[in-house]
Amino acid sequence: MNFVAALSEAAEKNLRVLEDQIAPAIGEDPFIFEACAPLFKGGKRLRPMLFLLCANCKTSTPPEKTMPLAVALELIHTASLVHDDIIDTSKTRRGVETANSKYGAQIAVLTGDYLFAKAFQLVAENNYDAQVTSTLSKLVKNLCVGEIMQDRRLFQIPTLEEYYTQINLKTAIFLSSCCRLGGIVAKTDAGEIENLAAYGTGLGLAFQITDDLLDFFGDEKVTGKPRGGDLKSGVITLPVIRALETSKKSSELREIVTGGGSVDEAIKIILETDAVGWCTARAKAHIESALVNLPFTLKTSVTLALEQIASFVVDRTR
Amino acid sequence: MNFVAALSEAAEKNLRVLEDQIAPAIGEDPFIFEACAPLFKGGKRLRPMLFLLCANCKTSTPPEKTMPLAVALELIHTASLVHDDIIDTSKTRRGVETANSKYGAQIAVLTGDYLFAKAFQLVAENNYDAQVTSTLSKLVKNLCVGEIMQDRRLFQIPTLEEYYTQINLKTAIFLSSCCRLGGIVAKTDAGEIENLAAYGTGLGLAFQITDDLLDFFGDEKVTGKPRGGDLKSGVITLPVIRALETSKKSSELREIVTGGGSVDEAIKIILETDAVGWCTARAKAHIESALVNLPFTLKTSVTLALEQIASFVVDRTR
Numbered sequence: 001m002n003f004v005a006a007l008s009e010a011a012e013k014n015l016r017v018l019e020d021q022i023a024p025a026i027g028e029d030p031f032i033f034e035a036c037a038p039l040f041k042g043g044k045r046l047r048p049m050l051f052l053l054c055a056n057c058k059t060s061t062p063p064e065k066t067m068p069l070a071v072a073l074e075l076i077h078t079a080s081l082v083h084d085d086i087i088d089t090s091k092t093r094r095g096v097e098t099a100n101s102k103y104g105a106q107i108a109v110l111t112g113d114y115l116f117a118k119a120f121q122l123v124a125e126n127n128y129d130a131q132v133t134s135t136l137s138k139l140v141k142n143l144c145v146g147e148i149m150q151d152r153r154l155f156q157i158p159t160l161e162e163y164y165t166q167i168n169l170k171t172a173i174f175l176s177s178c179c180r181l182g183g184i185v186a187k188t189d190a191g192e193i194e195n196l197a198a199y200g201t202g203l204g205l206a207f208q209i210t211d212d213l214l215d216f217f218g219d220e221k222v223t224g225k226p227r228g229g230d231l232k233s234g235v236i237t238l239p240v241i242r243a244l245e246t247s248k249k250s251s252e253l254r255e256i257v258t259g260g261g262s263v264d265e266a267i268k269i270i271l272e273t274d275a276v277g278w279c280t281a282r283a284k285a286h287i288e289s290a291l292v293n294l295p296f297t298l299k300t301s302v303t304l305a306l307e308q309i310a311s312f313v314v315d316r317t318r
Numbered sequence: 319m320n321f322v323a324a325l326s327e328a329a330e331k332n333l334r335v336l337e338d339q340i341a342p343a344i345g346e347d348p349f350i351f352e353a354c355a356p357l358f359k360g361g362k363r364l365r366p367m368l369f370l371l372c373a374n375c376k377t378s379t380p381p382e383k384t385m386p387l388a389v390a391l392e393l394i395h396t397a398s399l400v401h402d403d404i405i406d407t408s409k410t411r412r413g414v415e416t417a418n419s420k421y422g423a424q425i426a427v428l429t430g431d432y433l434f435a436k437a438f439q440l441v442a443e444n445n446y447d448a449q450v451t452s453t454l455s456k457l458v459k460n461l462c463v464g465e466i467m468q469d470r471r472l473f474q475i476p477t478l479e480e481y482y483t484q485i486n487l488k489t490a491i492f493l494s495s496c497c498r499l500g501g502i503v504a505k506t507d508a509g510e511i512e513n514l515a516a517y518g519t520g521l522g523l524a525f526q527i528t529d530d531l532l533d534f535f536g537d538e539k540v541t542g543k544p545r546g547g548d549l550k551s552g553v554i555t556l557p558v559i560r561a562l563e564t565s566k567k568s569s570e571l572r573e574i575v576t577g578g579g580s581v582d583e584a585i586k587i588i589l590e591t592d593a594v595g596w597c598t599a600r601a602k603a604h605i606e607s608a609l610v611n612l613p614f615t616l617k618t619s620v621t622l623a624l625e626q627i628a629s630f631v632v633d634r635t636r
Contacts, residue, residue, distance in 0.1 A: 029463055031470060083427050106469050109401050109427060110462045116431070117458035120438050124451035133442035133451055140435035144428045145347055151424050152349060 007049075008301035010060070014052045015045060017063055018070050025071050025118060035103060035111050038096045039078050046309070047073045047178045050203075053305050054182020054196050057298045061186055068126040069185065072119035072136065073178055079115035080143055082108055092224065116140065131184055139177040146170030154234030155258050163241055164205070171211075172204025192295045199306065202290025207313045209283040212237035214318070216267055217276065222318045228263030231256075238282070240266070242275040283314050325367075326619035328378070332370045333363060335381055336388050343389050343436060353421060353429050356414045357396050364627070365391045365496045368521075371623050372500020372514050375616045379504055386444040387503065390437035390454065391496055397433035398461055400426055410542065434458065449502055457495040464488030472552030473576050481559055482523070489529075490522025510613045517624065520608025525631045527601040530555035532636070534585055535594065540636045546581030549574075556600070558584070560593040601632050 007015065026036045048070035055066045085098040086108050092098060100108040123133055146169025149162075158166065179200035183193035214223055215230045216239055230237055236257050244250045244257075253269045256262060270276070287310045294306060325333065344354040366388035373384045403416040404426050410416060418426040441451055464487025467480075476484065497518035501511035532541055533548045534557055548555055554575050562568045562575075571587045574580060588594070605628045612624060 029466075032463065032466065080431075083431060086423060086427055105404065105423065107466060109404055109430075110466045110469070112427075113398075113401060113430075113434070114459055114462040114466070116434060117455045117462060121452060121455035121459060124448045124455055127448065130442045130445065134439060137435045137439035137442055141432055141439060144432040144435060145350065148347075148350065148425060148428045148432070151428070 007305050010056070010301065011049070011053060011305055014056070014063070014066070014070075015049060017067060018045065018048055018052070018074070021067050021071050022074060025075065025122060026115070032111065032114060035099055035107065036078075036115065039082060039099060040074070041096055043074070043078070045074060046207075047077050047174065050175060050178040050200060050306075050309070051182045051185075053302050053309075054179045055185045057182065057186055057192075057196070057295075057302045058188060059186075059299075064126075066185060068122045069128060069132065069181060072122045073181070075115045075119040075122070076136070076140060077174070079112040079119070080140075082112040082115065084147075086112075128185075132181060135177050135181055135184070139174050142169045142173045146173075150235060155236070155260065157236050157244065157254070157258065158241065160241060163238060167205060167208040168201070171208040172201045175204035175207065176200030192297065195293045195295045198293035199290045202286045202288075202293065203310060203313055206283040206286040206290065206310075209238055209279055209286070210314055210316065213239060213276065213279055213283075214316075216270065218317060224318065228267065231263050231266055232260065234260065238279050239270050239275045242278050243270040243273045246275070247273045280314070287311075287314055325623050328374070328619065329367070329371060329623055332374075332381070332384070332388075333367060335385060336363065336366055336370070336392070339385050339389050340392060343393065343440060344433070350429065350432055353417055353425065354396070354433065357400060357417060358392070359414055361392070361396070363392060364525075365395050365492065368493060368496040368518065368624075368627070369500045369503075371620050371627075372497045373503045375500065375504055375510075375514070375613075375620045376506055377504075377617075382444075384503060386440045387446060387450065387499060390440045391499070393433045393437040393440070394454070394458060395492070397430040397437070398458075400430040400433065402465075404430075446503070450499060453495050453499055453502070457492050460487045460491045464491075468553060473554070473578065475554050475562065475572070475576065476559065478559060481556060485523060485526040486519070489526040490519045493522035493525065494518030510615065513611045513613045516611035517608045520604045520606075520611065521628060521631055524601040524604040524608065524628075527556055527597055527604070528632055528634065531557060531594065531597055531601075532634075534588065536635060542636065546585065549581050549584060550578065552578065556597050557588050557593045560596050561588040561591045564593070565591045598632075605629075605632050 022040050023033075023037065026040075027033045051073055052066055052070050055061045055069075082099050085100045086105050091101045098108070099111050103111075120133065120136070123136060146166050150166050150170065153162070176197045177200070180193055180197040183196045188196075212230065215225070215237065216228060218225075218227070220227050226232075231240070240253070240257050244253055247253055247269055249269045249272070253266060256266045256269075290310055291307060294303060298306075340358050341351070341355065344358075345351045369391055370384055370388050373379045400417050403418045404423050409419045416426070417429050421429075438451065438454070441454060464484050468484050468488065471480075494515045495518070497514040498511055501514045506514075530548065533543070533555065534546060536543075536545070538545050544550075549558070558571070558575050562571055565571055565587055567587045567590070571584060574584045574587075608628055609625060612621060616624075
C-alpha cells in the first residue's frame with residue numbers, strides 16, 4: 001500500500017510537480033547530479049507531501065510558494081539518509097547502491113553537505129520568512145542530536161523515556177515540522193498551526209515505532225533492509241524494551257542485545273512475549289492522538305489525505 | 319606572527335566578544351559541547367574577523383547585528399574541518415585530537431551537521447535578510463563542490479585552470495563571502511560590496527597557495543601537520559604543477575605524484591626548480607590584486623587591519 005493512492009487529484013498533481021523539480025535542484029554540477037539522482041529514486045516523499053497538504057489545507061497556495069520548500073524538505077531528508085548510510089556502512093538504500101558504497105565516505109559526506117546547503121539556498125532564494133529557515137535549521141539540529149544520542153548509547157538499554165526522547169528528536173520533530181511549515185506557508189492561524197504540528201508529532205512517533213517493528217518482523221524483500229539491522233548495530237528499540245520487561249528469558253535477551261548476539265534468537269524471545277501487540281497498540285494510540293489533533297476547519301480532501309497517511313504509517317510493510 | 323597583532327582596539331574587542339559567544343552557541347547539549355569545544359581551540363578566526371572588519375568598515379555596526387553571523391561563519395568553518403578530518407582520517411587538527419579519531423566517523427559526521435544547522439539557526443533567528451542566508455548557503459555549496467572536485471581527481475594532475483577552479487570554490491569564495499557579508503550587514507553601497515568581495519577573493523587565492531607551499535616546505539612543528547600530507551593523499555597542488563612544467567626530472571615527479579611515491583624525493587625535485595619562488599610570486603600577485611580592490615572610503619583602522627591580514631596571509635608559517 002502506498003499513501004499516494006489516498007491523494008486527491010490536486011495533491012497528486014502537486015506530487016508530480018515536486019518530482020519534476022528535484023532534478024533541476026541537484027543538477028548544477030554534472031557529477032553531483034550523477035551521484036545524487038539515484039538517491040531520490042523510490043522514496044515515499046512523505047515529508048514534502050505532508051508539507052504540501054498542510055500548505056493547501058484551507059485554500060490553494062500557489063506552487064511557486066510551496067515547491068521550493070517541498071523540494072528543500074526532500075533534499076534534507078535525503079542528505080540525512082546519505083550521512084546515515086556512512087554511519088551504517090549500508091550497501092543499499094531504497095534498493096539502490098548507496099553513495100558511500102559507490103564513491104566512498106569522502107564523497108558521501110560532501111554530497112550530504114551539498115544537499116543540506118542546497119536546501120537552505122532554495123529557501124533563502126524564494127522569499128520565505130525567517131520562521132521557515134529557523135524551523136528548518138532546528139529540525140536538522142534536532143535530527144543530529146537524536147542520532148548522536150542513539151549513537152552514544154549503542155548496546156545500552158534505554159529507558160522508555162530515553163527511547164521516546166530519541167525518536168522524537170530524530171523522527172517526530174521532522175514530520176511535525178513539515179506540517180508546521182505547511183501551516184506557516186498557508187498563513188493559517190497560530191492555533192491551527194500547533195494542531196497540525198501535533199498531528200505530525202503523533203504521526204512521527206507511530207512512524208518510528210512501526211519502523212522499529214518492521215526492522216525485526218518485516219519482509220526483507222519488501223523493506224529492502226536486512227532483518228534485525230538495528231539490533232546488529234546496537235540500536236535497542238521498543239520491541240526489545242517491552243520484551244525485557246515481560247519475558248521470562250529477559251536475562252538471555254539482555255545478554256544478546258547488549259553484546260551483539262544472535263538476532264534470530266532475540267526475535268524468538270520477543271515473539272514469545274506481548275511485545276509486538278503492545279508496540280502496535282502504542283503506534284495506533286499515537287495515530288489516534290494525531291487524528292484527534294486535526295483541525296475541523298481543513299478542506300475535506302486534505303483531511304481525508306492526512307487520515308489515509310495516518311493509516312498508511314501503521315499499516316505499511318516497508 | 320598572528321594577524322590579531324594588527325587589529326585596532328575596537329576590532330580586538332570584537333574578537334574577544336566573539337570568543338565568548340562561541341560556547342553558548344554550541345552549549346545546548348552537554349555531550350555536543352564536550353565534543354565541539356576542543357574543535358574551536360587555537361583557530362585563527364580569520365573568517366569571522368574578515369566579516370567583522372568589513373561590517374564595521376565605515377561606521378560601527380552594533381555587535382548584536384554582527385556577532386550571531388560572525389559565530390555562524392566560524393561554526394561553518396569548523397563544521398567543514400570536522401567533515402574534512404573524516405575524509406583525511408587525520409588524528410589531530412589545530413594540535414587537538416579530531417572528533418573523528420576520538421568518537422568515530424558516525425559522531426563526527428553528525429557533529430559537523432549539527433554545527434552547520436546551528437549556524438543557519440543563528441542567522442534565521444537574528445533577523446538577517448534572505449541575502450545573508452543565500453550567501454551563506456552558496457558558500458557551503460561551493461565548498462562542497464570544490465572538495466568533491468578535488469576528491470574525484472586524486473592522483474591526477476590538474477591543469478592550472480582546474481587548480482584555480484578548485485581553490486576558488488573551496489577557499490576563495492568562503493573568504494570573499496565573509497567580506498561580502500560584512501558589506502551587506504554594514505549596508506554599504508553595492509559597488510563597495512563587490513570591491514570588498516574582490517579583496518576576499520585575492521586574499522583567499524593567496525591563502526590557499528600559501529597553504530599548499532606550507533604543506534611541502536612548512537615546519538611540521540609549527541604547522542601541526544605532517545609534511546607532504548596533500549601529496550600522500552593524492553592532492554596535487556601548485557608547486558607540483560609548476561615543477562612538472564620546468565623540471566628536467568618531470569617524468570620522475572609525474573610518476574611519484576600520480577602513484578603515491580616518496581614525498582621526500584618529490585620535495586627534492588621541486589626544490590631544484592623555480593616552483594617555490596614562482597608560487598610565492600603568484601600568491602603575492604593575488605595579494606596585490608586584493609589590496610588594489612580595497613575601497614578608499616573605509617575607516618583607516620579597518621584598511622590598516624585588512625592590509626595587515628593580507629601580509630599575514632602570505633608571510634605566515636602555519
